[in-house]
Amino acid sequence: MYKNILVITDDDKELKHETNDFKEKIIDFFLVPFLNMLPTFLRKFVKKSHRSADAVIRYKTTHKALEVLYRFGEPDGGKKTFVEKIFHKIWFNTDNAKAVRNRLRITKREVEKSIQEKLQNEENINLLSIASGSARGIVGALNNINNLEKVKVNVTFLDKNEEAIFYSKDLVGKSNLTEKIKFNWILDTANNFPNYFTDDKPNIIEMVGLLDYFSDEQVKKIFKTIKNNSEESFTLITANINNNKEKRFITNLVGWKMVYRSAEELAKLASDSFLPTEDLVAYYEPLKVHSILVVKNRTWNSR
Secondary structure (H helix, E strand, C coil), rough: CCEEEEEEEEECCHCCCCCCCCCHHHHHHHHHHEEEEEEEEHHHHHHHHHHHHHHHCCCCHHHHHHHHHCCCCCCCCCCHHHHHHHHHHHHHHCCCHHHHHHHHHHHHHHHHHHHHHHHHHHCCEEEEEEECCCCCCHHHHHHHCHHHHCCCCCEEEECHHHHHHHHHHHHHHCCCCHHCCEEEECCCCCHHHHHHCCCCCCCCCEECCCCHHCHHHHHHHHHHHHHHCCCCEEEEEEEEEECCCHHHHHHHHHHEEEEEHHHHHHHHHHHHHHCCCCCCCEEECCCCEEEEEEEEECCCCCC
């Protein structure tokens, strides 16, 4: 707990989180130390073991790798050998793979809750997704809401990766959302978002996946930018990877380097950035590999 902020482990049964049963815990007891000991030069072997594993390593830190994880790996086509099936099961059932899907489930729920709250108050919705990637969480949340026509809804996706912008445009295009929502795409970096909001400022901000690559000072900078360039009443949904037993495997063998923080450490950075903590809620997904922070500003205090 940090400054009376309760940090809880999410146990929402409706989300059908991925966890480890007794058998999986026994397997992990032996498997994870083995994976953590594997030297970096074996990365080539991992890439050859399954096409989807190769995609995750090749596109690590990008929306492409996350999309492969979200879908439990890409199908290889044709018949897979017994060995290929085994490696597919290993790589896409690690705690980190399960946890990123759990994080997506919680993100979708919290975005949906924030939208519903605005709808109940008959407030227009200006949703901004920073480092939006594939936009899967936002699109999934919007697809679950039926009464969006009650208010004006603007959704903006911002990412510095042009391929991510194209991907999210395609995902939105395959939905029926364009009939009732105005979508915008911005190719730029996170802290530049205020340049594109001169009138209607964002009141729901989703920023999941970015802080894993930011130093503490960079985190505080983007938090302050959000606080000073959002509507008076806003909700921020963000997240960070937590230190976990597979960290060495992910860092060394997969080559996916991140900045690991606990939910308490992330909450402290929010507080240090003068974000309001009265209504701050911090969730761990069930495996405690990722934390999701929800910050609501109800009383505006500009500093």
